Amino acid sequence: MKEKIGVYVCHCGGNISDYVDVEKVRDVVEKEEGVVLSKTTMFACADSAQKEIINDIKENDLNAIVVASCSPKLHLSTFRNVAERAGLNPYHYVQANIREQCSWAHTDKPKEATEKAIRIVRASVRRVRYSEALKPFTIPAANIALIIGAGVAGMRSAISLADMGTHVYLIEKSHFVGGRVAQMGELFSTNEKGEEVISKLYDEIKKRDKIKLFTGAELGSVSGSVGDYKAQIKIHPRYIVPDCDMDKLKEAISECKTEMPDEYNFGLTQKKAIYKAYENCKPEMPAIEKDAFNPDQKFLEKYKDCIDLEQKTETLNINTGTVILSTGFDPYEPEDGEYGYKKAENVITLQQLKRLIELSNGKLEYNNREIKNIVYVYCVGSRQKEGENKYCSRYCCTAAIHAALLCRKKFDSVKGFHLYRDMRTYGKYELLFDEVSRQGDIFFRFNEDESPVVETANGKLQVKFRDILTNNEEIAIEPDLVVLVTGMVPRKDSGTVAGILKTPVGTDKFFNEVHPKLRPVETVIDGMYICGTCQGPKNITESITSSLSAAAKSNSLINKGEIELEPTIIRIDPEACEWCDKCAEICPFDSITKTEYSPDGQKGKTIAFVNESTCKGCGMCAPVCPTDAIDIIGYTNNEIESMIDGLIKEV
């Protein structure tokens, strides 16, 4: 019990004292048990006031203080520092909030506000009497980050982390890095190609010893907690002999007869079973699709120096301090018949068009037909009224318009007809919208209740729709190609990753951050971060911004080799605990396990054990405990009960 308490009631200029009679508050609180000093102050947070408090503590040998002022969100750490500077344990400080919770809320009732302020301060004084000296505890942390997904976000994050001194394991499920950006061809705003961006990032990664890149690598399992995660990674083989003769391998590729749809070109072309994602892909070493690969014995014999189908999946166990998720997105795959997709001829997605532009020279051709007129249907798979994807995919408006500009630039006189719901070429991309309309592309606006109909009529591709901009009249266009401007959905297997890591996902299946504005790259699990499009639709700039942010957060957490944690967690009373597992069941952070307790070397009993590095002190476990064996440090039963007494006592 603290018996030498100092209380400071702040005017906050007039923010508090205009409505609360601070002198009266002081007079009443002065009489509380244990209070030896009480003062009012114009601004408690001012330098001079802080010095005064320090002097008071030293001169009067105070052992606890209360400042009645603003929200602890604002100045809790300020006054904890004051206490510390005066030689007092910072946890012997309690802040009473009489501004946000009192004067600002009751400007019309000064008398009642004063009474409420008295009760709040009194409760704080009573609480501080029971305060304990606490020390933040530290846990060791490996200065290592595991990044899942080597697209632009993951790669950029790895480079940034390495430059800050953190070791990085960068794993990529595919045999080639680059993710979706590698497929995008020419990009908007910079006009360089996606694969060029990837090559640049890859070269930077190769320059850094701190980054260990694994392709064909899949996350197996993860255990442990912040600072000390243990991850198991499965590395699938390429079935190519390392350091083999590249010329001979090329020969093998040209002789390989097995072909399959090339997912890099979204099925527009075929690829060999021994393949490179694209000519300048990284790493440059080809890989084999073993399940489809069906060579004869002669072939295998001939190329045994290059091809080794006996290679096995390896398992790698690593330790890491943090995990960064950058698993990216998949383009939305329209359902069969959605805007004629896979039903009418010459209906493709925006992603396919981008590949088609890259693959075509001189003239744009699809299905042996020269393309002169393209109808773009926007918001396919985004902002769905019926479906699950309620969100806007952000990048598609700009990407579609950029593709239309590319078509006009690269091929002579390809006209675009854009059927949109709302045009969202936000920020500087508005200029692209302006440019393409000035060049003669025409924009039509449809209502989400009356979606355009794409069908083949009399052997001709036809799009029918009502145009809001033309008095909602029905218009028919007969284009050569219909391009569905498809949005983003999370990667198909991101659910598996979420299952392994237990990171929460939203109803839209994208990974969720703690707070969209204030903590945009952190997850509820300490030491796990998300960045890029696995979190939600983003363009490349936005993906990179978030990836750098995740790198900075990750590094600042683990770069000292240890992590300092708040001591305000839960405490188990081993005598009272009877291990019923109710607390473990309700804990949202899986922080409670069981342990053996044997204080005197005798056969002990099973009791609850708290993992200090994951417990957040949320207090969910305390009320469910049938034997009242759980206390929350800083909010013990004594403290809470004394506060209630202080609040309900008449003034």
Add this chain to the structure above:
Amino acid sequence: MLKINPDFAVKLKKYGAVDINACYNCGNCTAICPLSEEDHSFPRRMLRASVLGLDTRIEASLDPWLCYYCGECSETCPREANPGELMMTLRRWLTAKYDWTGLSGLLYSSIPALIIGFVLVAIAIIGIGFAKHFNIEAIMDFGHHFELIAIISVFSLILVPNIIRMFWFTILKEKTKVPLISYIKGTWDFLLHMFTQKNSLKCENNIFRWLEHLVIVFGYLLLLFTTVFLNWFSTENTFIIWLGYIAGGMIFVFTFDFILSRIRKSKEINKFSHPSDWLFVIWLFLMAFTAFLVRVFIDTDLLSNNLWLYMVHLIVIAQWALLIVPFGKWTHFLYRSFAMYFKKLEEDSK
């Protein structure tokens, strides 16, 4: 079911409008237009129809003639798509559309054709002068008769059929059922708007321009009357002589101001000038100015030694009467007035 035709906007560029594709249909132009009404909402709808190439819809519309080009829409346009100039362009295109000879479209859309036309008329006049042995009296006599004959034939052969075509496109083809009595009642609107252009007063700060326009119209009609019917160049009557001087002076002073405005481009409506705009004001100026000079030369007994002056005047008159009046901007005077008349018929049919 509408079919669109993006090539229409490309074709329209020859008639003036160059920026319409920049439009993103915000509708600010229609919102600011003091003349736009619920049943005749413009310019956005006309602009949209132009971008989509809905030419039959434009052909059936009276809206382009209801605009008096104050330029506020173009000033307000956030995309600088110049809707005011589009309305002007559509008036040119409609003039060509109504013209059964097809010459109007040729002269509007091709500068070489325009030059050839003007040169041919000049050669014809010089040829007639040659046939008359460059005898001043014979030529002046021809000139006097030419004016009358030109007026009658241009009206009966070109303008009247074209107005009937306009009536067909805007009223008959649209199957508008007009009560017979309306044809008579509507004539008041027709005459009122023809001579006063009173709707243009609804445009903001337009009083001076309206006044200038009114002076030119009356000056023009007065000059036409004095020269053709009162035989200004041959009369001895002092009153008629002064009447002619006043009419000519009125025209060339105010057209001179119009030309200067187009050169200075200070006002929105003057920022873009199609060749047909230049021709109209310059030829109106030249016509009045040369007529004025001819009479001055007559009064100072100098004309007999300065036949060339009359020849120049006659060439200008002939080009004006044979090209600009039937095929050029002069027709706006008629089409605008008839548009008001047809609009009245349309309203009565409801």
